[in-house]
Amino acid sequence: MNSFASHYKEPAPILDKENPFESMMERFEIAAKIIGLDQGLYNYLKAPTKQVITSIPITMDNGTLEIFEGYRVIHNNVLGPSKGGIRFAPDISLDEMKALAAWMTWKCAIVNIPFGGAKGGIKCDPSLLSQAELERLTRRFTSNLLDVFGPDRDIPAPDMNTNEQTMAWIMDTYSMHSKRTETAVVTGKPSLIGGSLGRREATGRGVTSVVLGALHKLGIKPNDSIAVIQGFGNVGSVTAQALYEQGVKIVGLSDVNGAIYNSKGFNINEMIDHVERHKTLIDYQNAESITNEELLELQCDVLIPAAKEDQITSKNAKKVKCKIIAEGANGPTTAKADPILQSNGILVIPDILANAGGVTVSYFEWVQDRMGYFWTLDRVNRRLDRMMHEAFTNVYKSAEKHNVSLRIGAYIIAIEKVAQTLKLRGIYA
Ligand code: NAD
Numbered sequence: 001m002n003s004f005a006s007h008y009k010e011p012a013p014i015l016d017k018e019n020p021f022e023s024m025m026e027r028f029e030i031a032a033k034i035i036g037l038d039q040g041l042y043n044y045l046k047a048p049t050k051q052v053i054t055s056i057p058i059t060m061d062n063g064t065l066e067i068f069e070g071y072r073v074i075h076n077n078v079l080g081p082s083k084g085g086i087r088f089a090p091d092i093s094l095d096e097m098k099a100l101a102a103w104m105t106w107k108c109a110i111v112n113i114p115f116g117g118a119k120g121g122i123k124c125d126p127s128l129l130s131q132a133e134l135e136r137l138t139r140r141f142t143s144n145l146l147d148v149f150g151p152d153r154d155i156p157a158p159d160m161n162t163n164e165q166t167m168a169w170i171m172d173t174y175s176m177h178s179k180r181t182e183t184a185v186v187t188g189k190p191s192l193i194g195g196s197l198g199r200r201e202a203t204g205r206g207v208t209s210v211v212l213g214a215l216h217k218l219g220i221k222p223n224d225s226i227a228v229i230q231g232f233g234n235v236g237s238v239t240a241q242a243l244y245e246q247g248v249k250i251v252g253l254s255d256v257n258g259a260i261y262n263s264k265g266f267n268i269n270e271m272i273d274h275v276e277r278h279k280t281l282i283d284y285q286n287a288e289s290i291t292n293e294e295l296l297e298l299q300c301d302v303l304i305p306a307a308k309e310d311q312i313t314s315k316n317a318k319k320v321k322c323k324i325i326a327e328g329a330n331g332p333t334t335a336k337a338d339p340i341l342q343s344n345g346i347l348v349i350p351d352i353l354a355n356a357g358g359v360t361v362s363y364f365e366w367v368q369d370r371m372g373y374f375w376t377l378d379r380v381n382r383r384l385d386r387m388m389h390e391a392f393t394n395v396y397k398s399a400e401k402h403n404v405s406l407r408i409g410a411y412i413i414a415i416e417k418v419a420q421t422l423k424l425r426g427i428y429a
Pocket of ligand 1: 160203230231232233234235236254255256257292306307308309328329330355356358359
C-alpha cells in the first residue's frame with residue numbers, strides 16, 4: 001500500500017467553491033481598470049515573485065518514510081520583506097497559496113506596514129500526525145526553505161492548523177543554521193521567545209474596530225445593534241467578546257458542528273466558558289439549534305463570517321439580511337456574490353481590511369524583536385486601534401471617491417501603493 005495514503009484524506013467537496021486565485025483576480029481587475037493601471041504593471045502584479053514547491057521526506061514514528069509536499073509563494077516584496085502564514089491542511093493547493101499570498105500583499109499595503117505578501121503550507125492532515133512527526137515535518141520544511149525565509153526576506157506566521165509551537169520550531173531551526181537566535185524570522189511566537197502581547201486577540205480586536213467604524217457611518221449605536229457571528233475560534237470568539245463589551249446583542253453563533261440562535265442575545269463570557277469546557281457551542285441549552293445556512297440568513301445589523309472561505313456565494317447572497325458584513329475570515333464572500341450584496345445595499349468590510357489587525361500586530365512583533373525592547377499590552381492595543389481606524393477611514397474615502405464598494409476601494413489603495421513604490425524603485429535589469 002502507498003504509505004502516503006494513510007496520511008492523506010481526500011477533502012470533503014465544498015459546494016459552489018470558486019477558484020480563490022480567480023476570485024482575487026476578478027476584484028484586482030476591476031480596481032486596476034478604475035485606476036487605469038499600466039498593462040506592464042498589471043502583468044507584474046498578477047504574477048507572484050516566487051513560487052516554491054518542496055518535497056519533505058519524513059521518517060514516521062513507525063519507521064516508514066513518507067514524502068509530503070510543501071509550498072511557499074511570495075506574491076510581492078516591493079514594500080518590504082514578505083509576510084504570511086503557514087497552513088497545514090490536506091486540501092491546500094498552489095493556486096490557493098497564490099491567492100492568499102496576493103491578499104497579504106494588499107492587506108499590508110492597506111494598513112500601511114512595510115511588508116509584502118506571502119503564504120505557504122504543507123499538504124498533510126495534522127490530526128493524523130504525532131507531535132514528534134509534526135516537529136520533524138516543520139523543521140525539515142524550514143530547512144528546505146532556509147534561503148527563502150529570513151527577518152529581512154520572508155517572515156512566516158501561524159495560519160490554519162499551525163500555532164505558536166510551530167513558529168517556535170521554525171524560529172529554532174532557522175536560528176540553528178544562522179548560529180544565532182533570530183526571533184524576528186517568524187511572528188506569532190510564544191511571548192517567552194519574542195512574541196508580542198496582544199497578538200492572539202489582534203485580529204478580533206481589528207474586526208471590532210472596523211465594525212464600530214461602520215456602525216458609526218450608518219448612524220447605528222452599538223448598544224442598539226444586533227450581530228451574528230459564524231465561527232467561534234480565535235477571530236470569532238475575540239470579536240464576539242469585544243462587541244459584547246460594547247453592548248452589541250449577539251443573537252447567532254456557530255462552529256464547525258452547527259449553529260445556535262437566541263433572540264435575547266448570548267452572554268459571550270458564558271459562551272467562551274462553555275466552549276472551553278465542551279469544545280463546541282452546539283450543546284448549549286439556552287438556544288435554538290439552527291443550520292449554518294440559516295445562520296447566515298438571520299435578520300441582523302452586522303454579520304461576521306469568521307470561519308472559512310466561500311460562505312457567501314452567488315447561491316445564498318440574495319438571502320443575506322444584514323446591513324454590514326465584516327469579513328473576519330479570508331475570502332468568505334465569492335467574487336460572484338459581491339454585486340448581489342452591493343445591489344442589496346449591504347456594506348461589506350472586505351477581509352483585506354477587516355482582518356488586517358493580525359498582520360498589524362505581527363508587524364509590531366517583528367519591530368519589537370528587532371529592537372529587543374517589548375511594549376506593554378496597552379501600547380500594542382493603542383497603536384493597533386489607531387492603524388485600523390486610519391485604514392478604515394482611508395478605504396471609506398477611496399470607495400466614496402471612486403463610487404465603488406469598500407472592497408474595490410481597498411484594492412485601489414493597495415494597488416496604487418504597490419505600483420507607485422515599484423515605479424519609484426524602478427525595474428532592476
Ligand atoms: P480557528 O481555527 O481558531 O477557528 C475557526 C472557527 O470556525 C472554529 O470555531 C470552527 O469550528 C469554525 N468553523 C470551521 N468550519 C466551519 C463551518 N463550515 N461552518 C461554521 N463554522 C466553522 O481559526 P481562526 O484563526 O479564528 O481563523 C478563522 C478565519 O479567519 C480563517 O479564514 C483565517 O484565515 C482568518 N484569519 C485569521 C487570523 C488570525 O489571526 N487568527 C488573521 C486573519 C485572518
